[in-house]
Amino acid sequence: GQQLNQSPQSMFIQEGEDVSMNCTSSSIFNTWLWYKQEPGEGPVLLIALYKAGELTSNGRLTAQFGITRKDSFLNISASIPSDVGIYFCAGQLLSSNTGKLIFGQGTTLQVKP
């Protein structure tokens, strides 16, 4: 089936550092979404991207929809302990009309105070 390759798989960083993670695919997407999930909870939408090349910020988070429509990245600046969690990218295929999302494998972020 379709896959999104998300990297890195995990990160352990010092508080205050910047973080970058990305997702790539061989397929073309018309929507990219970034979610954060904390233990025992459902994913929470962080940023939604709809146009190739789009760059969107949400506080300390910045995400971009790759110009080829096959990739996206998420940056977190000046990390803080509450940024800890699992971050997922998700995309809706250009060929899809069902609203189904394809998820990356997740990036586990740990922040050392």
Place this chain on the structure above:
Amino acid sequence: GAVVSQHPSRVICKSGTSVKIECRSLDFQATTMFWYRQFPKKSLMLMATSNEGSKATYEQGVEKDKFLINHASLTLSTLTVTSAHPEDSSFYICSANRQLEQFFGPGTRLTVL
């Protein structure tokens, strides 16, 4: 943001019993909802697409007779795990589309003894 609720948040049942999980969109109508299953430290696996007023669409490998889905109204979808067994123990999460964004419920932790 949009709110999606799930009930119950956790359930423990005996092997062989059936368990119903409810998913509600609280402040919007959703013609389409999705049911996911998530194993520890893994990504979300789509089980089925729930369509209001029609049959659900199941992903390959998901038994439709075991995981019964009903989407009787624009704000409610239910997932019933029939004749549950220990291997069905997992975190079940629903989501609903509002326009181009997909919002997730808080999840239901099912433990089958």
